[in-house]
Amino acid sequence: MGADLAINGNRIMALLNLNPGPKVGQIMDVLFDQVLDTPDLNTPSAMETLVLSPGP
Numbered sequence: 039m040g041a042d043l044a045i046n047g048n049r050i051m052a053l054l055n056l057n058p059g060p061k062v063g064q065i066m067d068v069l070f071d072q073v074l075d076t077p078d079l080n081t082p083s084a085m086e087t088l089v090l091s092p093g094p
Contacts, residue, residue, distance in 0.1 A: 043069055045085035053089050065089065 047062045056062055069088060073080045079088065 042080075043073060043085060044080045044082045045069065045089065049082075049086070050089055053086060 043066065047058070047066060050056065050062050050065050051058065054065075069085060072088065079085070
């Protein structure tokens with residue numbers, strides 16, 4: 039799954055100052071679902087924007 043995203047867990051951890059753990063996987067799951075719905079979002083810049091945007 040994560041290999042299909044334009045961003046990886048290491049980048050997510052760097053952007054959010056996170057340590058490895060389940061939170062990173064949860065974020066990647068959300069991103070993957072969003073890319074399934076809107077494939078055009080699968081670019082590094084769009085993924086980073088999504089990661090940095092406040093969640094619900």
